[in-house]
Each structure stands twice: as structure tokens, then as C-alpha cells.
Amino acid sequence: MGFGASFIVSCVALCWLCSLRGIQSMDNSTLRSLDDIFQEYAENSLPRRPKTGVLYNASLPSNFTGIKVSIVRLRRGSFWAKGANYSSFRMPPRIFTEPYFTRLDIVYSDLGDESSHYYSVPNYTLVAPVVGFNIYGSRNSTGQIGNLTTPVTKLNLTLLGGPILVQFPKISLPHNGKPKCVRFYLNGTVEMTNMTIQAMCAVQDQGHFSIVIRTPPPIQHVPKENKKRVNKLWIWWAIGFGVGVIGLLLFGFIILMIIRIFRKRKIGKMEKESQRNEDLGTTNVGHSRMPTASVLRTQPAIENDYFP
CATH class of the missing domain: 1.20.5 (Single alpha-helices involved in coiled-coils or other helix-helix interfaces)
Structure with missing residues (x-):
């Protein structure tokens, strides 16, 4: 495919993406096309003889206002020995790339305020812009300048010297809620990990990354x-x-x-019944009733007729 045909395909894909920017999350084919468009515009922004190790900003159309794309070209040996510290990514040494290319093109992207138009996580809210990087084999690895007819090749990475650290620019993490690092895959799935002690994200591969917190349930207002x-x-x-x-x-x-009342009546009735059956008389002494003996007493009598 020549440069003219490649440019036409990129324009068509660009128009298709712009018509879908109102959708909150896109399918894997759309995201893959987005990476291809970023790579195309980044490479077209390189000067005729780009300097190795210099970061160049890509020129994007007005439909991508707020999105930043940049590219840096590195030698494979230098990338293996020193790593790369550009944009928001800190890549350690000893990163093995395949297939083999003598020069590498690293394309960085920062979706900024447009992040939520392309990526979303159910029940979570983005608190940082979506940033990403992809590494390609340079088309002029053989020394030919501007060899745009050669198909671009995305490289596979094997990290032997530790993870890649992602530091998000100009963000203020909320005090409520526990922030999580999230990686977006092209198939629509996401992977969440905890942040490092330095408030950065540690990743093991290229792709797109951000920070999210769980969305609180909506407050129901009572009329x-x-x-x-x-x-x-x-x-x-x-x-x-x-x-x-x-x-x-x-x-x-x-x-x-x-x-x-019933208890008093019952007690009174019982007292009356007891008075009727008494052998001894009774009399009232103060507030109490006391038994009394009969007035008549037994007369004394002499036991015998003997007198002294």
C-alpha cells in the first residue's frame, strides 16, 4: 500500500472515529484504529532526518483537540542499556523487544479531558487522564530515510529489569475512596492493581493506563x-x-x-363469718378486735365438809 492509499485509509478511519466520539466507550477495533492513527500522525510529524533520543510532538487535526501525541526514536542497543524516560513513563533498562529492529519508535499519547469519550470502567470514575505508549519497529531501521511503503510493526516487550512506572501529570487524588491503577486492553477488558508507594502505577507491558476510584451510589433526594x-x-x-x-x-x-376493692370485700366477709362461729366474745380495742371472756364465772365450792 503506497503513501497516498495509506493516507486515504487513515482519513476515512479518522472520520469514522470522530462520528463515534460521543460514545463513552468503544469496541476493540475502534481502539486499535485509534492507536494506528496516532502512530501514523506521529511518524508523519518526524522531520526528514530525526535525531535519536529527541521527543517530537505530533500535529493532530482539530477533531482531536485536547489530545497530545508524541514520538521518540531510539537505537535498540541504547534502549536495552538505558531504558527510556519520556512523557509519563519511566522505562527501566533491559527491556527485550522482538522482532529485531535496529531502531525503535515509541509513540506516547495523552487523551486529557477526552479520556472518558474513549475509555470507561463500570461503577468507577476516572480521576486521571488516560495515557499510553506503543513501541514500533522503525521503518528506516535499514538506513533508508522516509521508507513509508514498509508496513509498520508493533513490537512485543519482555521486561527483565523491573516494571515500567507511570506517573500521571497534574492530578489530585481524592481523600475519600481508594484509587486504583487500571489498564485497558483492546478486547474491552480492564485490569486493576494497587498504586505504588510513590503514587505511581507499575505496569508490565505497553498499552493505555489511568487511575480510577469507585463511584459512590447516587443520593436519592426526597421531595x-x-x-x-x-x-x-x-x-x-x-x-x-x-x-x-x-x-x-x-x-x-x-x-x-x-x-x-375485691380483696377488701373478701377479707371483710371472712371476718364476719369468723365472728359468728366464735365461742368467746370479742370487743374492739383501738383498731383491733380482742377476745373477751364471759361475765359469769364458776362459783367457788368447798371440796369437803371438814372444818378444823
């Missing part, structure tokens, strides 16, 4: 009319509860008095 109705119901409930307690106490007091 004012419902609030008034609830308050009235609460007042009537309190009044009813108070009246019920007072009525219960009054009812208990009445039952207690009735029991005492």
Missing part, C-alpha cells in the same frame, strides 16, 4: 412534599405512642384498684 408528609406522620406517631402509654398506665391503675 419537600414527601418530607412534610414524613414529618407529619412522625408527629402523629409520637402523639399516638404517648397517648397509648398513658392509656396503658391508666388501665393498669384501674385494674389494680378493682383488685384491691
Whole structure:
């Protein structure tokens, strides 16, 4: 495919992407096309003789306002020995790339405020822009400048010297909620990991990354009319509860008095019955009833007729 045909295909894909920018998340084919477009514009922004190790900003059309794309070209041996510290990524040494190319092109992207138009995580909120990088084999690895007819090749990475650290620019992490690092795959899945002690994300491969926190459940606002109705119901409930307690106490007091009256009557009846069956008389002494003996007593009599 020549340069003209490649440019036409890129323009068509660009128009298709722009028509879908209102969608919050895109499918894997759209995201793959987005990476291809970034790579194409980044490489076209390189000067005729780019300097190795210099970061060049890509020129994007107005439809991608707010998105930043840049590219750096490195020698494979230098990348293996020193790594690369550009944009938001800190790549350690001893990163093995395949297939073999003598020069590498690293394309960086920062979606900025447009991140939520391309990526989303259910039940989570993005608190940092989506940043990413992809590494390609340079088309002029053989020394031919501007060899745009050669197909671009995305390289595979094997990290032997530790993870790649991602530091997100100009973000303020919220105090509520636990932030999580998230990696977006082209098939639509996501992978979450904890942040490092330095508030960075440690990743093991190229791709797109961000920070998310769990979205709190929505607060259900009660209308004012419902609030008034609830308050009235609460007042009537309190009044009813108070009246019920007072009525219960009054009812208990009445039952207690009735029991005492019946008990007194029963005791009085028992006293009358006992008085009828008594052999000894009784008399009232103060507030008590005391038994009394009969007035008549046995007359004394002489036991025999003997007189001294």
C-alpha cells in the first residue's frame, strides 16, 4: 500500500472515529484504529532526518483537540542499556523487544479531558487522564530515510529489569475512596492493581493506563412534599405512642384498684363469718378486735365438809 492509499485509509478511519466520539466507550477495533492513527500522525510529524533520543510532538487535526501525541526514536542497543524516560513513563533498562529492529519508535499519547469519550470502567470514575505508549519497529531501521511503503510493526516487550512506572501529570487524588491503577486492553477488558508507594502505577507491558476510584451510589433526594408528609406522620406517631402509654398506665391503675376493692370485700366477709362461729366474745380495742371472756364465772365450792 503506497503513501497516498495509506493516507486515504487513515482519513476515512479518522472520520469514522470522530462520528463515534460521543460514545463513552468503544469496541476493540475502534481502539486499535485509534492507536494506528496516532502512530501514523506521529511518524508523519518526524522531520526528514530525526535525531535519536529527541521527543517530537505530533500535529493532530482539530477533531482531536485536547489530545497530545508524541514520538521518540531510539537505537535498540541504547534502549536495552538505558531504558527510556519520556512523557509519563519511566522505562527501566533491559527491556527485550522482538522482532529485531535496529531502531525503535515509541509513540506516547495523552487523551486529557477526552479520556472518558474513549475509555470507561463500570461503577468507577476516572480521576486521571488516560495515557499510553506503543513501541514500533522503525521503518528506516535499514538506513533508508522516509521508507513509508514498509508496513509498520508493533513490537512485543519482555521486561527483565523491573516494571515500567507511570506517573500521571497534574492530578489530585481524592481523600475519600481508594484509587486504583487500571489498564485497558483492546478486547474491552480492564485490569486493576494497587498504586505504588510513590503514587505511581507499575505496569508490565505497553498499552493505555489511568487511575480510577469507585463511584459512590447516587443520593436519592426526597421531595419537600414527601418530607412534610414524613414529618407529619412522625408527629402523629409520637402523639399516638404517648397517648397509648398513658392509656396503658391508666388501665393498669384501674385494674389494680378493682383488685384491691375485691380483696377488701373478701377479707371483710371472712371476718364476719369468723365472728359468728366464735365461742368467746370479742370487743374492739383501738383498731383491733380482742377476745373477751364471759361475765359469769364458776362459783367457788368447798371440796369437803371438814372444818378444823
